[in-house]
Amino acid sequence: MIIKPKIKGFFCITAHPHGCLENVRDQVEFSLKHKLGLGVGPKRVLVLGASTGYGLSSRITAAFSAGAETLGVYLERPPVNERTGSAGFYNSLAFSKLAEEKGINTVEVNGDAFSVECKRQVVEEAKKMGGQFDLIVYSLASPRRTDPSDGKTYKACLKPIGSVYKNKTLDTDREVVKEILIEPASEEEISSTQKVMGGEDWLIWTELLIKEDLLAHGCMNLSYSYIGPEVTRPIYRNGTIGKAKEHLESTSQIIRKMMLESCSGNAFVSVNKALVTQASSAIPVVPLYVSILYKIMREMNVHEGCIEQISRLFREKVFAGEVIPVDHFNRIRLDDLEMNPDIQNKIMDLWPKINSENLRVLTNFDEYQKEFLKLFGFGHEKIDYSKEVNLQNPF
Numbered sequence: 001m002i003i004k005p006k007i008k009g010f011f012c013i014t015a016h017p018h019g020c021l022e023n024v025r026d027q028v029e030f031s032l033k034h035k036l037g038l039g040v041g042p043k044r045v046l047v048l049g050a051s052t053g054y055g056l057s058s059r060i061t062a063a064f065s066a067g068a069e070t071l072g073v074y075l076e077r078p079p080v081n082e083r084t085g086s087a088g089f090y091n092s093l094a095f096s097k098l099a100e101e102k103g104i105n106t107v108e109v110n111g112d113a114f115s116v117e118c119k120r121q122v123v124e125e126a127k128k129m130g131g132q133f134d135l136i137v138y139s140l141a142s143p144r145r146t147d148p149s150d151g152k153t154y155k156a157c158l159k160p161i162g163s164v165y166k167n168k169t170l171d172t173d174r175e176v177v178k179e180i181l182i183e184p185a186s187e188e189e190i191s192s193t194q195k196v197m198g199g200e201d202w203l204i205w206t207e208l209l210i211k212e213d214l215l216a217h218g219c220m221n222l223s224y225s226y227i228g229p230e231v232t233r234p235i236y237r238n239g240t241i242g243k244a245k246e247h248l249e250s251t252s253q254i255i256r257k258m259m260l261e262s263c264s265g266n267a268f269v270s271v272n273k274a275l276v277t278q279a280s281s282a283i284p285v286v287p288l289y290v291s292i293l294y295k296i297m298r299e300m301n302v303h304e305g306c307i308e309q310i311s312r313l314f315r316e317k318v319f320a321g322e323v324i325p326v327d328h329f330n331r332i333r334l335d336d337l338e339m340n341p342d343i344q345n346k347i348m349d350l351w352p353k354i355n356s357e358n359l360r361v362l363t364n365f366d367e368y369q370k371e372f373l374k375l376f377g378f379g380h381e382k383i384d385y386s387k388e389v390n391l392q393n394p395f
Contacts, residue, residue, distance in 0.1 A: 017394035019377025041066030051088030055139030199251025
């Protein structure tokens with residue numbers, strides 16, 4: 001069938017496997033050009049949330065920059081009849097194909113990483129691989145989580161805390177800059193968001209891996225977070241998601257102690273930069289902020305995408321052979337370029353001036369749209385999108 005993008009709100013319900021393959025191939029080629037030094041880097045890696053965004057880039061960097069064998073965990077939809085698979089499904093299929101071509105071992109687990117069943121399957125597959133991991137990457141992004149301890153499903157929400165939030169935002173479908181007003185979250189919504197996006201499940205995974213003796217001596221345990229600028233602070237860092245991220249970051253202190261005691265390892269939260277992702281597209285204000293950020297960072301020649309960020313994290317921070325640089329909350333700050341005062345001051349100067357008429361002049365909204373479609377395999381210059389695609393056997 002011929003596959004075209006079908007967009008509903010901040011999500012595309014179709015995905016193009018050939019475009020996903022080329023997107024992954026682009027990241028692989030970058031990783032091959034930016035290899036870690038001989039004997040440096042991880043050798044066996046578990047990536048929880050391995051199919052898109054920073055998780056996918058982490059898996060690619062580990063495999064192709066360090067030659068590591070990886071076990072990737074994700075929950076993605078395969079194709080059914082005339083319905084395409086999800087982008088993450090095709091990304092993972094593409095990763096496996098390209099890794100196999102290079103002789104790099106990969107193991108796939110497509111399941112709900114929050115569940116007991118998935119955790120059990122990962123333990124079994126890990127032992128078949130040969131056992132211990134020297135790097136764990138926790139990069140799950142989900143709107144809901146069923147807690148195995150009580151069977152209850154919790155949902156995350158994007159709301160301010162304590163007061164109504166009012167600011168300009170970007171309707172990406174209509175290409176209109178408009179005002180948005182969001183009512184504050186209830187205590188239940190705050191708690192539920194923390195259950196989904198906080199550190200509880202990361203801690204459970206760590207406890208399990210320690211119990212099953214699956215952490216190698218000196219193992220590194222990483223999770224990803226975001227802080228963001230002043231303009232998004234009320235809806236993000238001071239909102240429900242921000243509270244969940246604070247919980248994730250505080251949990252890292254507990255996990256760090258466990259890692260040290262169990263395997264002489266360590267744990268860190270890496271605060272990364274804002275990018276066009278499926279998750280960020282759903283957050284009010286963020287698409288407009290990212291459109292401005294891309295313009296300014298490109299003008300200053302400091303823009304980084306997912307693969308550039310993770311490559312720098314591995315090469316210059318985590319596996320640099322020195323003490324890992326952290327802030328006063330013990331976080332790795334990979335958002336250092338984004339949060340440069342010169343860049344943030346330029347954004348604040350532009351913010352009040354932007355409207356629907358000058359959107360494309362004052363921001364990189366065109367690039368935002370292209371990057372959004374690229375998430376789902378569309379818009380790649382190497383792909384002829386008029387050609388038929390075999391959904392069941394796309395490669």
